[in-house]
Amino acid sequence: MIKESLQTAINEQIVREMYSSNLYLSMAAYYASINLNGFANWMRIQAEEEMIHALKFFDYVLDRGGKVNIGMITATPSVWAGYIQPFADALEHEQKITAWINDIADIAHTEKDYATMSFLNWFIDEQVEEEKTTGEILDRLRLAGDSKSSLFLLDNELKARKIEVATKAE
Numbered sequence: 001m002i003k004e005s006l007q008t009a010i011n012e013q014i015v016r017e018m019y020s021s022n023l024y025l026s027m028a029a030y031y032a033s034i035n036l037n038g039f040a041n042w043m044r045i046q047a048e049e050e051m052i053h054a055l056k057f058f059d060y061v062l063d064r065g066g067k068v069n070i071g072m073i074t075a076t077p078s079v080w081a082g083y084i085q086p087f088a089d090a091l092e093h094e095q096k097i098t099a100w101i102n103d104i105a106d107i108a109h110t111e112k113d114y115a116t117m118s119f120l121n122w123f124i125d126e127q128v129e130e131e132k133t134t135g136e137i138l139d140r141l142r143l144a145g146d147s148k149s150s151l152f153l154l155d156n157e158l159k160a161r162k163i164e165v166a167t168k169a170e
């Protein structure tokens, strides 16, 4: 049975992952509206992955005999000041997610809940990857500066992204 403190923290994280999913879906819509369809594809897949993250936490609470409580998901922004801003916001958001996952790991550590510590390792590794990938795209967007050909090259590259994560934690 999962401890109350961890159940509460993970339920809060489910909402954050769902918010992340909505945020990236909103960014996908923004990119589609300015015909940067590769960026739109990348963000849409990111949104799907975030929902899978939410489901991994959801399944974990149930697997440990806990109770899932899904709280309110706040509205996301829908417009950005130019095509670089969503990636700057996404990186900042991922850094917050990393800090929240670390906070849950701290609780698991304090509670000596080794199963949750092990479960969280997947997310800890995933955050390294997410911050790296988002940061790289942001750097490339900034490097492209006013070059439309570099922007369209990157947009074309991002069209190739496909969903990679399984729907249930193995």
Ligand code: OFO
Pocket: 017, 020, 050, 053, 094, 097, 123, 126, 130
């Ligand atoms: Fe983008 O992060 Fe989920 O966990």
